[in-house]
Amino acid sequence: MSILLSTSRRVLRTGNSARALPKTLAMVHQIRSESKMSSDKAQNNNDRSTNREDADAAMLFMRKNRVVQKKTAEGERQTVRPPEVPNKPCDSDIQSQMQTSAASVEKRNQSSTTVEQVISLTDEESTQLEGMRAQQEEIRRSLSKVLRQFAAPIRYAFAYGSGVYKQSGYGSTSKPMVDLIFGVSHPDHWHALNISQNRSHYSFMGTLGSNAVAFVQDRMGAGVYYNPFIEIDGMLIKYGVVSMDTLSSDLLNWDSLYLAGRMHKPTLTLRRDPLMRISKQVNLTHAVRAALLMLPKNFSTEQLFRTIAALSFQGDFRMRVGGENPHKVDNIVEAQMLLFKYRYSSIIEGLPNLEYIGSDLLQQNMSPVDRAAMLRKMPNNFYDKLVKQGRKAGIKLPPGLGAEKVNTEKLVAVDNINQITTKAIESIVALPALTQSAKGILSSGLTKSISYMYAKNKKSKSTKE
Numbered sequence: 001m002s003i004l005l006s007t008s009r010r011v012l013r014t015g016n017s018a019r020a021l022p023k024t025l026a027m028v029h030q031i032r033s034e035s036k037m038s039s040d041k042a043q044n045n046n047d048r049s050t051n052r053e054d055a056d057a058a059m060l061f062m063r064k065n066r067v068v069q070k071k072t073a074e075g076e077r078q079t080v081r082p083p084e085v086p087n088k089p090c091d092s093d094i095q096s097q098m099q100t101s102a103a104s105v106e107k108r109n110q111s112s113t114t115v116e117q118v119i120s121l122t123d124e125e126s127t128q129l130e131g132m133r134a135q136q137e138e139i140r141r142s143l144s145k146v147l148r149q150f151a152a153p154i155r156y157a158f159a160y161g162s163g164v165y166k167q168s169g170y171g172s173t174s175k176p177m178v179d180l181i182f183g184v185s186h187p188d189h190w191h192a193l194n195i196s197q198n199r200s201h202y203s204f205m206g207t208l209g210s211n212a213v214a215f216v217q218d219r220m221g222a223g224v225y226y227n228p229f230i231e232i233d234g235m236l237i238k239y240g241v242v243s244m245d246t247l248s249s250d251l252l253n254w255d256s257l258y259l260a261g262r263m264h265k266p267t268l269t270l271r272r273d274p275l276m277r278i279s280k281q282v283n284l285t286h287a288v289r290a291a292l293l294m295l296p297k298n299f300s301t302e303q304l305f306r307t308i309a310a311l312s313f314q315g316d317f318r319m320r321v322g323g324e325n326p327h328k329v330d331n332i333v334e335a336q337m338l339l340f341k342y343r344y345s346s347i348i349e350g351l352p353n354l355e356y357i358g359s360d361l362l363q364q365n366m367s368p369v370d371r372a373a374m375l376r377k378m379p380n381n382f383y384d385k386l387v388k389q390g391r392k393a394g395i396k397l398p399p400g401l402g403a404e405k406v407n408t409e410k411l412v413a414v415d416n417i418n419q420i421t422t423k424a425i426e427s428i429v430a431l432p433a434l435t436q437s438a439k440g441i442l443s444s445g446l447t448k449s450i451s452y453m454y455a456k457n458k459k460s461k462s463t464k465e
Contacts, residue, residue, distance in 0.1 A: 129338045143270050146232045152193035156183035156273040164268050168331040180239040183247050188214040201227040203445030221436030222258030225443050251283040254379040256432035261312020266339040292364050294418040301360045305333045305340040315426030316433045372408035385424035
């Protein structure tokens with residue numbers, strides 16, 4: 001609810017609040033309605049497809065008004081039509097998007113059997129996937145016990161990385177540290193409770209109090225405060241604390257791609273929050289669309305997943321200085337291919353400009369008009385960075401919100417759009433990744449920071465050998 005209130009306050013501060021407020025309230029009404037229905041799990045493919053297009057329309061609305069950029073909420077996969085809003089100039093774009101949604105859903109309904117046959121797993125793959133999911137459930141039960149050790153309220157939590165999901169190239173001699181993310185409503189209050197209970201988890205920052213910890217968390221890096229090398233119930237963990245507002249904004253707007261990028265890969269949800277679901281779905285759809293700008297007309301599913309997995313590593317200085325394994329992307333996708341298929345199959349099926357042409361081969365619509373329309377659904381931050389990189393590449397792109405249609409059509413028409421996209425992603429990732437790593441000296445302390453860097457470097461060298 002705090003996300004919804006902060007979104008409304010942002011609208012009132014904007015210059016065009018009278019024009020944008022009815023639409024924003026309509027979006028809030030839609031999201032609240034969706035979240036109330038999140039317990040309904042008996043949904044068919046038509047419901048999921050319709051809701052994905054509705055989410056796209058909502059993101060198009062945010063771009064046109066430049067109002068909701070940071071605070072939002074979510075629900076997932078319910079067929080709740082948005083309430084009627086006054087017919088403003090940019091409403092035609094939303095109505096057109098809804099019409100396109102209905103047409104694409106009808107088209108997919110006609111060919112749904114073929115699509116399901118193409119993307120269905122073999123018996124061997126299904127057995128492997130069931131084995132992976134059984135392992136995940138076992139890990140989930142263990143980590144849920146870890147979460148119950150914290151007295152401070154954790155609203156949303158997930159685990160990620162090699163401690164949860166197997167990666168190729170690593171030996172089984174050592175058990176990796178498990179990476180956790182805790183989404184909390186009020187970081188200051190949360191850290192106050194946690195310092196009182198678990199003072200040993202903190203560096204010298206704990207002595208300075210929760211206000212100082214929350215300040216470092218919010219004002220430096222990507223808005224995450226990590227406590228590494230914490231042993232609970234015989235399990236070595238590293239847990240990061242992030243506000244729900246910051247997490248949701250990164251998923252929707254790609255502010256830093258620090259957590260959004262990690263959530264492009266398979267993650268294990270430990271504590272659910274209904275308002276996070278639509279943000280997660282939108283983030284995954286953004287990842288597929290960004291990858292399409294970097295891929296040719298025809299490509300394999302493996303190429304798609306490697307491109308998606310690499311997004312958050314673009315511009316990360318650790319990839320250049322030995323802080324990360326240079327083959328990390330390949331190792332992730334190779335070992336987790338079935339999980340990627342399971343995670344992205346419904347999104348691939350739902351995008352009207354992407355289709356299967358073989359068991360593991362995909363083809364995207366290369367029409368400049370359609371690709372430009374796809375680009376306009378991407379986050380504002382990504383679009384701004386892409387325009388900036390396009391100008392650096394010598395493309396004449398006029399400024400202003402009204403120039404989006406012209407700019408997107410010019411950008412997708414150039415031959416090196418894949419390189420421009422890569423540069424845009426790098427410009428989003430680079431600074432937050434650097435400052436977040438530097439913040440580790442404060443949050444972890446010098447000794448733990450050195451130990452962590454040594455462990456990462458050792459793991460990187462072991463995979464090379």
